[in-house]
Amino acid sequence: MICLVLAACVQSTWIVDAGGTAPGAGTASDPYTSITYALEQPATVSGDTVLVRPGTYSDEAVDFLGKNVLLRSTAGSATTRIVGVPLGPDPAPAIKIASGETAVLVEGFTVAGDAGARGYWPVAPNTEVGAGILCSGSVVTVKDVVLTGGQNATAGAGIFAISADLTLDRVTLTANGRDSYTQSGGGIYADSSTIVWRNSLVVDNEVDFRGAGGYLENCNTQLNRVVFRDNGGFYSAGNGLTISGGTLVADSCSFTGHISGDPGGAIIVDSAADVELRSCVFRWNAGGGPDPYPGGAIRLSGGDLRIFDTLFESNSGQFGGAISALQPMLIEGCTFVDNMAAGAQEYGSYGGAIACVAGTRIERSVFVGNRAQDTFSDGGGAIYGAADIVHCTFVNNVANPGDPGAVGGTGSILENCIVRGQPGSIGSASATYSNVEGGAAGTGNFDADPLFWSSLSDVRLLPGSPCIDSGDPASAVDPDGTRADVGAFAFDPNVGAPIGMTSCIANVNSTGASAALVARGSTVAADDRVTLHVEDSPGGALGYFLSSQTPDSTSLGGGSQGLLCLGGNVLRFSASVLDDRGTGVVSFHPRLGAFPQGTVAMAGETWLFQYWFRDANPGATSNTSGAVSVTLN
The missing domain is CATH 2.60.40 (Immunoglobulin-like)
Known part of the structure; x- marks a missing residue:
């Protein structure tokens, strides 16, 4: 009995080599030749490590079978490739982790769906999911893995996760869902899962409905340094990410080149989701379609959205070139440059950078060169709608002649703001303690050259700027302890080399x-x-x-x-x-x-x-x- 207990506690390492003699014994001199076979062996138990030598492992349907095993390649994803079984009467994902595993690692592989592999999800018959990796009710870390070519899955052509605890580190999701079959989550589809996702690339995935890069439903997700690029589909929406319910915090992520035939070129926030974006970049995204409120980069349809220290550049959408918000949101410390509202004539176009509703608050943000300027534009070169706009700087935002270039619509309130580049550019918005070109009625307003470091590239204040100490006396003092300055940036004597x-x-x-x-x-x-x-x-x-x-x-x-x-x-x-x-x-x-x-x-x-x-x-x-x-x- 003592020997049996000790044997069960020993952690073994098993070797797999596609060039060996099948089936093999899993040793260095006589390796297994199939990863699937290695996991199936009764001798492979939780705590073991399966090391896979370079090669292409075809027709694999790897199932961890409830075993907490570390599956690693010896030479990395560039030389070690797992290809799922061909599409046929008995489909399966290339890798399946769905039997209550609590500590699985998959590291150093390219997982390819070249043959059209897919897996049936048992609780929803005739729903094909997870051509690459399928996780259910398990705790999984995927590291240094490339998932590519996954097809013939209605959801999650690259990764499908449900009720999982999933860590993705240095994972590339590319060219998944590029067929007419995948509806949601070309790169990843996750439901009711906890996800930590970092240092990864999501590029060139496609779907026919939503979330070409990823579709996250009722998940709790943390993103850090994840790059989303060129994910799409002509009729799809939220092509970088669709977040439906749950929470998401994204830090230092980028979303570029997403062009959507429907709302939300890069992201859709929906169904009571709670989303926070920090230090991200949104560039060259476009949202369109018959919906009158698309949002070039982000569409907020439901839930809560907070955005901090994020750059929006050269995005376009009919209603909100960068952001279209049908719910109140908070924006702080962001920069909006060269975004454009343009769209179908029956709806007009509004808000070169942002189109929003009452309850929105925008603080310490910069708007430069945004425009709402097509034939049917109704103004708001930078912002359209009703927002509390505090300590913001607007420069050279434009609309059609006679329309407000900076802030359009009704109900917006500006406080401690700088508005330059187009006289009369705040329309019917009210302003106090603001530097407005051409002047504006209201307490503390004035019209003077703000003395920027550069009129376009750097709108921080030079010494001697009339905006220094000219903000609302009731506002919080600046970092130097003096009266609030006007504009997005408090004067800082340490600016400049x-x-x-x-x-x-x-x-x-x-x-x-x-x-x-x-x-x-x-x-x-x-x-x-x-x-x-x-x-x-x-x-x-x-x-x-x-x-x-x-x-x-x-x-x-x-x-x-x-x-x-x-x-x-x-x-x-x-x-x-x-x-x-x-x-x-x-x-x-x-x-x-x-x-x-x-x-x-x-x-x-x-x-x-x-x-x-x-x-x-x-x-x-x-x-x-x-x-x-x-x-x-």
Whole structure:
């Protein structure tokens, strides 16, 4: 009895080699020749490892039979291929894990459905599923596996999972469902499962209904660094992913090139699903079809959707070039560039980037170059509908003449926003504490050049921007503790790469430290993007910048404690007296074409900069920062 118990506890390794002599004994010198056969052997038990040597293993119907076995190739997916049984009277998936397994690993294979393999799902007769891998009621990890060519499955031509706990790591799903038979989930179809899916590629899968890349129904899914590309089908929708019920959190994923004949080029969110997208990219997706609300990248039909720090670029759809939302949603920290609303004339087109309903909130997001501009457009080059829009920046979003270029429809409210590029571009939307080109009625609104780093590519604020400290006083303060700025980005003195070099160290001031000066931005004179930033000046002190082309080092005298590091003709930017607002930090953007005394700073010249400020140390005095020199080119 003791020997039998010990034998059952020993973990064995079995070898499979397609080039061996059938059936084999599973040893290194006499390997099994079939993976299916290796798993069927009574000697193969839970805890064992089956190692598969390079080769093509055809007509396989691998069934784990309730055994928790590690199935690994010895040389990886490029040289180890599993091909399912041909379509016939007794179809089966290439790999089946459906007998209560709790710890299965499949690693390092290409699983091919070249012969049209498929498996019948027993609880739904005449429903063919899972040509590649079928999982039911099991715990499975699939790693470094390519699933390709799965066909003749109504659902899940690559992978079918139901009530499973599934981990997919470095898995490629490609060219599955490319027939007229697969309806949903060309790459993967999962129902009532828990899925952790990372570092994977889903490309060029097809279906006739929904979810060419994947169809997830009532699943709890985590995606991380998964790439969805060029999945589709002419009559299909949600070609990257369809999420019907359940939860999904996607982080650092990308969805590109999905073109749909129905709503939701890349994603459909439906049936009370709870979806959160973070740091993702949606590019070149298109949604269409007879539905008047398609959404080029995303269609929110039901459930909850939250999107953070995500890029939407060059997507198109009739109602919402990037997103069409029939339910309220939250968007925060996102960028929408060059999305377009265009579609069939009987419905018109609305919302170059977003079409939404009341209850939607959009925060800290940027909209550049979006458009709703076809013949039957009703406006909203960036947004159409009713939304609370807070701390957003709109630049050069366009609609047809007479239609609002930035925000169309009725019911939207803008607060602390920048709207530039088209006068009158917020239509009937209300605005407060916003910088609106052409002006807008409302408390705190103004019309002024916001001083972006770049009008299109970088809409962060330069020092001296009128948007700094101009937001609603009741809004939360900015990260530097001061009144809210207007626009998507609070002013940050650390924007831009350091330029120039320190040419002089300042004397100690009343803080017990020397005020340090750093130059940032660009040394290209034509860019006019030199910015100056001082730290450790006394809180609440007033001052202004000095500049010269000649270095020096001399005491200021006259009771000042400062060291003047400039000589020759010293220019004083005294028309721009600065206040550090109690922070000890001051920033300034010297306009290279408008220095004092009518001076123009030109390429080939070296300019030195220094900051002079009042101080009390202990009596009334003044001091200076260190100096930096910047050579322009």
